[in-house]
Amino acid sequence: xxxxxRRRPPSxxxxxxQTTSVACGRxxxxxxxxGHPGLDExxxxxxxxxxxxxxxxxxxxxxxxxxxxxxxxxxxRGEVVALIDPGDQFMPTASAASGLDLSRLLWVRGDxxxxxxxxxxxxxxxxxALELVIDTDEFGVAVLDLSHxxxxxxxxxxxxxxxxxxxxxxxxxxxxxxxxxxxxxRSAEGQVVLLRTPANAGAGDVRPPGAGARPVLDxxxxxxxxxxxxSDAFTTFRGPRADA
Amino acid sequence: xxxxxxxxxxxxxxxxxxxxxRAKLVTNELVRLAREQSPRVExxxxxxxxxxxxxxxxxxxxxxxxGATLRRVAADRRLYLRIxxxxxxxxxxLIVQARSGLTVVEPGQEAAVLAxxxxxxxxxxxxxxxxxxxxxxxxRAPVAGAGLAIPAFALLSTVRRWGVRTxxxxxxxxxxxxxxxxxxxxxxxxxxxxxxxxxxWTVASADQRxxxxxxxxxxxxxxxxxxxxxxxxFETLCERLAQTSAGASVVQVQLKLVTGEIHATRVTxxxxxxxxxxxxxxxxxxxxxNPPRAGVREVTVVVDPAPTGGRQISLLARARxxxxxxxxxxxxxxxxxxxxxxxxxxxxxxxxxxxFAMRAFAPGPPHAEVPERRTGG
Numbered sequence: 294x295x296x297x298x299r300r301r302p303p304s305x306x307x308x309x310x311q312t313t314s315v316a317c318g319r320x321x322x323x324x325x326x327x328g329h330p331g332l333d334e335x336x337x338x339x340x341x342x343x344x345x346x347x348x349x350x351x352x353x354x355x356x357x358x359x360x361x362x363x364x365x366x367x368x369x370r371g372e373v374v375a376l377i378d379p380g381d382q383f384m385p386t387a388s389a390a391s392g393l394d395l396s397r398l399l400w401v402r403g404d405x406x407x408x409x410x411x412x413x414x415x416x417x418x419x420x421x422a423l424e425l426v427i428d429t430d431e432f433g434v435a436v437l438d439l440s441h442x443x444x445x446x447x448x449x450x451x452x453x454x455x456x457x458x459x460x461x462x463x464x465x466x467x468x469x470x471x472x473x474x475x476x477x478x479r480s481a482e483g484q485v486v487l488l489r490t491p492a493n494a495g496a497g498d499v500r501p502p503g504a505g506a507r508p509v510l511d512x513x514x515x516x517x518x519x520x521x522x523x524s525d526a527f528t529t530f531r532g533p534r535a536d537a
Numbered sequence: 538x539x540x541x542x543x544x545x546x547x548x549x550x551x552x553x554x555x556x557x558x559r560a561k562l563v564t565n566e567l568v569r570l571a572r573e574q575s576p577r578v579e580x581x582x583x584x585x586x587x588x589x590x591x592x593x594x595x596x597x598x599x600x601x602x603x604g605a606t607l608r609r610v611a612a613d614r615r616l617y618l619r620i621x622x623x624x625x626x627x628x629x630x631l632i633v634q635a636r637s638g639l640t641v642v643e644p645g646q647e648a649a650v651l652a653x654x655x656x657x658x659x660x661x662x663x664x665x666x667x668x669x670x671x672x673x674x675x676x677r678a679p680v681a682g683a684g685l686a687i688p689a690f691a692l693l694s695t696v697r698r699w700g701v702r703t704x705x706x707x708x709x710x711x712x713x714x715x716x717x718x719x720x721x722x723x724x725x726x727x728x729x730x731x732x733x734x735x736x737x738w739t740v741a742s743a744d745q746r747x748x749x750x751x752x753x754x755x756x757x758x759x760x761x762x763x764x765x766x767x768x769x770x771f772e773t774l775c776e777r778l779a780q781t782s783a784g785a786s787v788v789q790v791q792l793k794l795v796t797g798e799i800h801a802t803r804v805t806x807x808x809x810x811x812x813x814x815x816x817x818x819x820x821x822x823x824x825x826x827n828p829p830r831a832g833v834r835e836v837t838v839v840v841d842p843a844p845t846g847g848r849q850i851s852l853l854a855r856a857r858x859x860x861x862x863x864x865x866x867x868x869x870x871x872x873x874x875x876x877x878x879x880x881x882x883x884x885x886x887x888x889x890x891x892x893f894a895m896r897a898f899a900p901g902p903p904h905a906e907v908p909e910r911r912t913g914g
Contacts, residue, residue, distance in 0.1 A: 373858055373900045385882035385893040395882050397900045401870055402878040422873055429866050431858040 325434055325468040328366025328392075332359070335518040336484055340434075343462050345455065345469035345478050350488030356440055356472050359488065359516075361388040363470065364434060368394035372433025375426040379403030379419040380441030399426070413449070416442075420454055427461045427469065436470040444474045455479065487517040538591055538600055540574070540607060541629035542567050543619045544584040563616070570610055574603065585633075587626055600624075604641045623647055628732035631704070634658040647732035652705025659704070659729065660693055692719050692726055704730040713885045713892040720877060724894065747777050747785075747840040756795045756832030763792075763833060764821050770838045771813035778842055784809030786843035790820050793835035800829040807867075807899055808860035809843040815861035822868045858900055867898055 324339035333339055340346045340363070348363075350356050365388070367374045374397060376383055381402045389395055401422045403415055419437060426435045439447060455478040462469045471478055476485050544563045567586040571578045574597050577589035590597050597603045604622040611618045621633040621640045628647035632640050635654045642650050696719075701707050707730040715723035749770050757763050767790070778784060786809045792800040802823045810816070870879040880895040 383882075386884060389884060395884070398881055399898045400880065400882055400895075401874055403874070418873060422870055422879075425866055425869050425873070429858075429862045431862055431866075 325363075325372075326366055326370075327359075328362045328369070329359070332362075332486070332516060335516065336486070340468045340470065341483060342433075342468045343465050344483040345458050345462055345471060346483035347471045347473065347476055347478055347485045348488065349471075349473050349475050349477075349485060351474060352440075354488040356488055357382075357384075357387075358391070359486070360436060360438070360470070360472060361391040361393055364388065364398065364436070365392035365394075367433045368392075368397040370433065373397045373399065373431060374434045375399040375401070375423075375432045375436065377401045377419045377423045377426070377435070377437045379415045380438065382438065382441055399432070401426075416450055420450075420458070423458065423469075424461055427458070427465065427467050430465045430467060432467050434468050434470060436472065438472045439477075440472045440474065442473065447473050447475065447477045450477065452479070484518055538589075538594065538603070538622065538624060539626045539629045540571070540588050540590060540603055540620065540622045541626075541633040542571060542586045542588070542607065542611075543621075543633040544616060545619065566614065566616060567618075570607070570614070570616070573610070574607065581630065585630075587629060589626070600641050600643065604639045608639045623650075623732070625732050625734045627729050627734050630662055631658050631729075631732070634661050648705075648708060651730065651732050652703060652708065654704045656693065656697060656702055656704060656707065659726070692722050695719065696723075696726070711886075712894065716885070716894045721895070747774050747842060748837065749774050750835065750837040752835045753833065756834050758832045760821065760824055760828060763824070763836070764817060766833075766836050767817045767820055767838070768813065770836060771816045774838060774840050775811040775813040775816070778811040778840065781842065782845065783842035784811040784845035785816055785840040787841035788816055788820060789839040789841075790824075791837040791839070792829050792833045793837070794829055794831040795834050796831045798831070800827075800833075802827065807864055807897060809845045810861040810864065811845065812861045815865050818865050819868050822872055826872065863898065863900075 323342050324337070325342055326339035327333050327336065348356055348359055364374050364376070369392065376398060378400060381404065383400060383402075385395055385400075401419075403419060416439070419439070423435060423437050426432055458469060458478070469483070476487075544567060561583070563584050564580065564586070567584065568578055568580060571586050571588040575588045575590050575593060577591075579587045579589075581587060590603055594603075597606065600622045604620055607620050607622075608618075611620070619633045619637055621629045621636065621642070623629040623632060623640075623642040624644045625647055628642055628651060631651055631654060632642065635658050640650075696707060701710070707727055710727060712724060712727065715727055719726070751766060751770055753766070757766060774785075784806075786806055788804045788806070790802045790804075792802075794800055802820060804816075804819045804823055806819070867879065877895060879898070881898045881900075882893045883896045885892045885894045
């Protein structure tokens with residue numbers, strides 16, 4: 294008596310786990326260009342769509358400038374973008390000067406007002422707002438700006454919050470971006486751009502042997518891209534200010 | 538081009554020989570007169586009617602000819618009317634409050650004509666509209682075009698304390714100052730004083746309104762079961778809207794409670810849509826904020842239809858965001874962070890050059906397309 298298997302054959306594009314998927318082999322349409330040639334080259338074409346990437350660095354490391362360039366490039370392509378800004382730090386005037394089409398920007402502002410001791414409600418609201426934005430799948434880039442928080446406060450965000458974002462982003466056209474002081478989300482496929490000021494360059498800079506620095510243009514700000522969590526090889530690059 | 542017909546309320550409080558209020562007879566006469574010129578007619582309360590003559594100037598003539606025609610027909614019917622013909626509806630509505638006879642405003646001149654009018658015309662219009670809406674609702678007769686930002690008129694007393702006396706004074710105030718001190722309502726007030734129409738306004742003809750009522754055998758308690766009832770009503774209404782290729786621009790939900798009270802909710806959409814799920818979600822979000830106080834015995838949904846824009850289909854241009862999804866998203870975000878904390882920033886003139894104002898998020902078509910994304914190195 295033959296046994297009829299009811300199990301469906303596995304789909305060729307089935308992903309077993311986020312951590313096993315590899316960022317290689319992406320098509321150009323799966324990438325959101327940053328608008329900065331050097332950064333695009335580092336990232337292999339841009340930030341991945343359907344993934345959560347991070348732009349991290351200390352204060353004055355041009356995080357906001359890089360972000361403005363990314364958003365301006367997206368609106369230049371005709372996309373709409375969203376910025377969840379619980380710290381209310383976004384400056385429309387400066388961003389408009391860098392080419393951002395403000396009419397295509399959805400800006401969700403937080404209360405601002407300094408750094409309260411308990412930031413949990415503010416972060417929870419911001420995460421909920423980001424989830425609502427991602428669920429529409431109408432935005433090319435959705436940014437959560439947590440750069441006003443300290444690294445300690447960022448670590449208080451439960452890991453499940455980030456994994457929830459991964460699931461919502463997966464398969465969509467939205468490229469999720471997180472701004473913060475240090476890598477936090479631990480996204481498997483999203484890329485992490487580490488920024489720092491030139492004054493700190495050299496101090497504690499760990500370079501793997503053989504992976505020499507590839508100077509881009511100027512030494513105003515530095516970026517280092519960690520393309521994949523499982524990759525140990527990383528390279529330090531120097532580039533011009535994105536908002537210059 | 539809009540024409541506003543207003544019959545001053547002399548003797549309108551009386552009733553005719555057959556017991557019908559004279560105000561209602563005059564309003565019906567005004568609607569009849571306006572419909573002879575244009576199919577798009579709005580009733581803004583008792584004895585105040587606006588007709589939209591946009592796009593039919595080849596039939597009704599230019600603004601002067603339309604005004605002369607309206608005056609002649611009104612005189613033939615022994616109606617004493619004030620008539621204002623203006624490029625915008627706001628200007629026509631305001632001018633007719635203050636000017637007797639026929640006033641014709643040429644395109645681009647509305648701000649100059651309005652500048653000399655006293656600030657009181659705004660208050661007069663708001664009161665008249667509020668009274669008209671209430672009266673019409675009491676008689677269960679449809680009222681179209683009651684979409685003026687009446688709550689914004691509560692700010693008039695504040696503006697008056699600043700020494701603003703005329704619409705021109707208000708129009709020349711700094712937008713940044715008004716936004717900072719009065720919020721978005723201040724900007725809405727200034728736009729009205731300048732004679733600019735709110736882009737979200739749509740002409741809703743009274744006889745085209747779509748309405749559906751469901752009387753429940755058992756009163757419904759709670760919002761979840763009420764959502765099912767609303768789903769059924771909206772599905773029916775959206776099918777009727779689809780037959781006329783229209784979408785809902787304003788949705789009004791009236792819940793008759795077991796206590797006899799009427800719980801009313803109104804949702805104005807940025808873009809007309811006929812997606813029943815989106816409409817139900819928007820109404821549900823409103824009801825979450827202001828839930829009914831008792832069980833619901835009867836549900837009535839009234840929809841103001843408006844032409845829907847066709848979806849952009851182009852091989853070269855990026856598709857615009859889905860209007861229903863964006864509207865739902867904005868409603869949810871407003872509930873989460875507050876209405877004034879989400880939207881699009883717009884630069885405004887200010888002394889330090891860093892001024893901006895929050896506007897509703899309504900992305901238009903992209904200005905220019907750039908080449909496709911980079912392929913990477």
